[in-house]
Amino acid sequence: MTTYSNSRVTAFENCPYQYKLRYIDKKKPEISTTIEAFMGDMVHQSLDDLYKRKKFKQRVAEASLIKFYRDLWAKNYSEDILIAKEDQGLTADNYRKMGEKFLSDYYKRMKPFEEMTILGLETQDRMTLPDGNQWHVRIDKLGCDNEGNYFVCDYKTNARMKDQEEADSDRQLAMYSIWVKDRFKDCKSVKLIWHMLAFNKDAISERTEEQLERLQNELVEKIKEIENAKEFPTNVTALCNYCGFKSECPSFKHQAELEKIETVEEFKEDAGVKLVDEFSEVKKTLSELNKKEDELKDKLVQYAKQFGIDIVYGSNMKAGVKEIDKVVLPENKVELIAFLKEKGIWDCISMINFMGFQSKVLKGELGEEVREKIDVVKDYRLSLSKRKDVEEE
Numbered sequence: 001m002t003t004y005s006n007s008r009v010t011a012f013e014n015c016p017y018q019y020k021l022r023y024i025d026k027k028k029p030e031i032s033t034t035i036e037a038f039m040g041d042m043v044h045q046s047l048d049d050l051y052k053r054k055k056f057k058q059r060v061a062e063a064s065l066i067k068f069y070r071d072l073w074a075k076n077y078s079e080d081i082l083i084a085k086e087d088q089g090l091t092a093d094n095y096r097k098m099g100e101k102f103l104s105d106y107y108k109r110m111k112p113f114e115e116m117t118i119l120g121l122e123t124q125d126r127m128t129l130p131d132g133n134q135w136h137v138r139i140d141k142l143g144c145d146n147e148g149n150y151f152v153c154d155y156k157t158n159a160r161m162k163d164q165e166e167a168d169s170d171r172q173l174a175m176y177s178i179w180v181k182d183r184f185k186d187c188k189s190v191k192l193i194w195h196m197l198a199f200n201k202d203a204i205s206e207r208t209e210e211q212l213e214r215l216q217n218e219l220v221e222k223i224k225e226i227e228n229a230k231e232f233p234t235n236v237t238a239l240c241n242y243c244g245f246k247s248e249c250p251s252f253k254h255q256a257e258l259e260k261i262e263t264v265e266e267f268k269e270d271a272g273v274k275l276v277d278e279f280s281e282v283k284k285t286l287s288e289l290n291k292k293e294d295e296l297k298d299k300l301v302q303y304a305k306q307f308g309i310d311i312v313y314g315s316n317m318k319a320g321v322k323e324i325d326k327v328v329l330p331e332n333k334v335e336l337i338a339f340l341k342e343k344g345i346w347d348c349i350s351m352i353n354f355m356g357f358q359s360k361v362l363k364g365e366l367g368e369e370v371r372e373k374i375d376v377v378k379d380y381r382l383s384l385s386k387r388k389d390v391e392e393e
Helices: 006-014 016-024 035-055 062-076 092-110 164-169 172-183 209-228 238-242 253-258 264-269 271-307 333-342 354-362 368-372
Strands: 117-128 134-144 149-156 189-196 201-205 311-313 318-320
Touching: 006 016, 006 209, 035 062, 035 092, 035 117, 035 134, 035 149, 062 092, 117 172, 134 172, 149 172, 164 201, 172 189, 172 209, 264 271, 271 311
Parallel strands: 149 189
Antiparallel strands: 117 134, 134 149, 189 201, 311 318
8 A cells, every 4th residue: 555645646636747757756856946845844844943942831032933944044055946936036035034024923923822732743644544545644733722622733835825715625634634533532623724924824724524524535536546547648837847857857858958058059950949940930821821811712702792703813713702601500509409309300410529529538438338439549739839938039
């Protein structure tokens, strides 16, 4: 059996190819970490130290907390940490100061830090899922009160506030609440608390037994999907800016190779660059020609109508212009289809919705009997889009 975690399952959901490299091929990322993750880790460790000292009744001044954070940053920071937004003028110092503000705001809001009895900091354990796999439990701050209420707390340095809907659908802390209820028999409720440090606010949620059971079943199904996966496609999103596997990713491998080229001349001589540039020009020309074709068609129709003719002659060719009837379907196609079925004429005029049929076949939604009657072959689809890393001139 395998030990899963929220980060592991999320990696598969975000990009199956990254999941394969990280968890199946056991590849090491080419960057140590991102500046966002590093700053978050330094903040976590600082708050962890704060509560540890409070546990032993030590007085912890705000200045002492900030000094601990600064010393920790200086000791652990390295130049190989990725700053994805460096092109926006952000530096490591900007992030360090941001972390200081998070800590200062939290200190002022939570002092004297007696909101709960602390049971554990950076609590780590495992729980067994219904399918026999293990689930990794890691809680930033676990506490309780004298009335059987337990609190699973998570520090977040995200730049976006977690709204209530997102909190109520979050998987990570909800799974931890199952562990809390199993471990502490006096537990009457588990409140899930996200300390949103960038906003100096908390997002709070609580789940019913039915919701937790449904969540656990959904997780087991997702793990089954992961374990049965045969292919691991890439998924290009904004998260790719923070990925440590770009040089091994089919979607970014060529870009990584181009970044090693030192001169413009060498860049332009790259075979891939030349092919894409030529393909782009052809697509642009075709688009312009299609637009021009539509304009000429419209002018020919207007010319033929003006002179009452149905053939227009050129030097070597002639263009026939014939008026025809065209059927336009109503917006409510469902109602029309129901009417045609009622009249018994639908079967002789209907066609397979190929795109919908193909999608269901590839997802295995139509069963093996249908799959056996058709062939699935590999094909290629080309598309063009603007490189976001190239500034407009």
